[in-house]
Amino acid sequence: MTKKILIVDDEPDLLDVTTFRLKKNGYHVLTAIDGQAALTIIEKEMPDLVLLDLRLPVMNGQEVCKKIKADPKLKNIAVIIFTASAGGDVAQKVKALGADDYLIKPFDSEEMLDKIANLLN
């Protein structure tokens, strides 16, 4: 069965490139450009995994992640934080949000595919 992945990012180019890569790798891909839209899609589509940027318009990534993990219906959805912020504190921040993993931009496509495959199996 084809896995459903939601990519949430306000950068259209990156959204396109990533969607292309994941579709090529056989995933059903959904996209959202803000937090609020992302939550609506998540509730409606129930994706298997969410690639979530932290810096988002309307509702930021942190809030979206917290809401997913706080909702009993949604908490089983895997969340990979997708951020341009680097540094030692990223891992801790991700853990605090209850996210399952993270990727720092710019990322290797192999690394991304490995982490997604890991979580979906």
Added chain:
Amino acid sequence: MQKTKSGIKQKVIFIISISILIVMIAGIILTYFLGVALFRNTIGKQYEQMASGLAVSIAADLAGEIEDVETYASRPLWRDAVEETNSRYKFTDKESLAVYFNDMDKKWAASDKESAFVKEYVDNRIALSIRDILKIRGNIAELFITDKFGGLVAASDRTSDFYQADEDWWQKAYNNGKGEVYISDAEFDESSKKWVVSIAVPIKDKNDSIIGICKNSISTDRLFGRLGDFKIGQTGHAVVIDKNGIIVFHSGIEPMKVRDYEIVNVKKLLLGKKHYDIFYNAGSHPKKMFVSFASIKPSHALPSDTDWLVLINQDASETFKSLHVFIIQLVMITIILLILIIPIGSFFGEIFAKPINEFRLATEKIINGGWDYVLNIKTGDEIEEFADTFNEMLQNLKNKQEELLGAKNELERLSQSLEKKVEERTRDLSLTQEATLNILEDLTEAKAKLEKEATALEEALRIKSDFTSTVSHELRTPLAAIKESISIVSDGTTGPIGPEQKEFLDMAKRNVDRLNRLINDILDFQKLEAGKIIFDMREDDINEAVTEAARTMAPLAQEKGLDLVIDLADNMPHVRFDRDRIMQVLTNLISNAIKFTEKGGITIATKIFSNVIEVSVEDTGAGIRKEDMPKLFQHFEQLEKGVDRKTGGTGLGLAISKGIIEQHRGKVWAESELGKGAIIKFVLPIKERRSRYDKKDIDR
């Protein structure tokens, strides 16, 4: 202290005096009472014996006189003469005899001594023999004989009467014809004018019938004459008294006239157990008399009312003179002793008082500070012991005092220097206070200024930091899109590409990665500078970090054909470090070493020093020029432009490493000689609590 008391001496004298006084007074009293009794007994007995001796002698004398008279009376001549007279009586009836003797007495009284009638009796043959006897015997006052009727036969001198039978003594001697020896009391003889004692004895014929009486009057001087010679001392003399206390014989005193003692005294003597006594102002004696007596016991009975006592009288004061002298001597001795007591008492008092005075002197000296005074008492008793103990105590006290004095001086010295210092400081302080106040004012101003500036600086830094992180974030997002786009084309996802296209796409990708690293380094450096990096410090083994870093970098070294050697110290102590950050440092150092080494190898070693552990990364590369050394750890200083495109440095690596090591309170430095390789070393402190490590450990 000036007043010297000397009570002990007086007390000793007083005590000794009292003792002597008590002993002596007791002695005197005892001596007096016991002595008087004893003395009285002894003297009394002695005198009594003397009296007794005298009495016996007198009795013997009297007996001798009687015997003599009896001898005369038994003379045949006298007997014949008396018998002849008796035979001449023509009548024997009482009346005729009374008339006869009455006529004879008248005739006798009328005739004088020279008359024929008297001469017939006093000049006859018998009378002549009587006078011969008187001449021989002497002191016989009178001697005459009568016939059996009392008529005179012969007499030594003219008698008062012719007829003697009317006399008491005649009747007693005649004793109704039975005859008896008669002894008279002392009496005055008119014819001889002498005091006499008369003895009358019967004249007996051959048939022992009484034919006449012979009377002999013996003067008391003769009879008691031996008493006159008796003397004891000055006042001791012997007398004879009768039982009425009348003197019978006393040398120089007429008998029977003077009362020697009252009858009461005599009775007391006679009835008393002791034959001596003391009479006070008794009889004719105005003094206290000591009297002892003995009865004269003659061979024949004395007249019924006559009892002769020999008394030895002595003035009692003379009798007890020796006793009194003795007592006086005792009293004298007592007085002498009492006088002697003063020097003796002083002597003994001195014995007691001297050591005590020594003690007092010592105490005075000590009070006045004479701690060196040593008592020298050699009495060989408890006082000496006391003195020794005292000296010992003194020595101890002295030592203590010296200690105290030393401490006190030290204290004074300190206190003075302290005062001086305080004074100096106070002066300095008052001087500096003003300056300080001025400075404080300036400082306050400066501080306000600085605070203002600091706030501005902080703001600037914050803006810079925010700017940097925003920029890096904003750079990354497009880089991600670029990188992923290149990757999609390069992977052949969009269709096959030729080797040339592939080569240029890879170059693009490498430069994207380099740009990314540069952004990361800039961000790191900026964070280090701003102190925004939170270090995750844990106790850990540096050897493990070194091993892991070496393993990570091994492929890179291998690629260049270099040996990567690790030389780890044993028993590496755990130190506190942030593993990720130290790994960052290690990989940076190792990658640098690999980058600048063309042949040979890289050695990573760990060592332990007393306070630090050391990690060194040594290479066999070109080395570092001496003038380049100071620039080594500065940012954006690359000594040699990128040799290796793959690992192209950002120029921030060593600067970031330095920042990280310094955040660990460590130090990093380089040692190198151009052409002989380089060695980069860093040290980390073993104990975090040590804020600093020794300089020598770091300057190694």
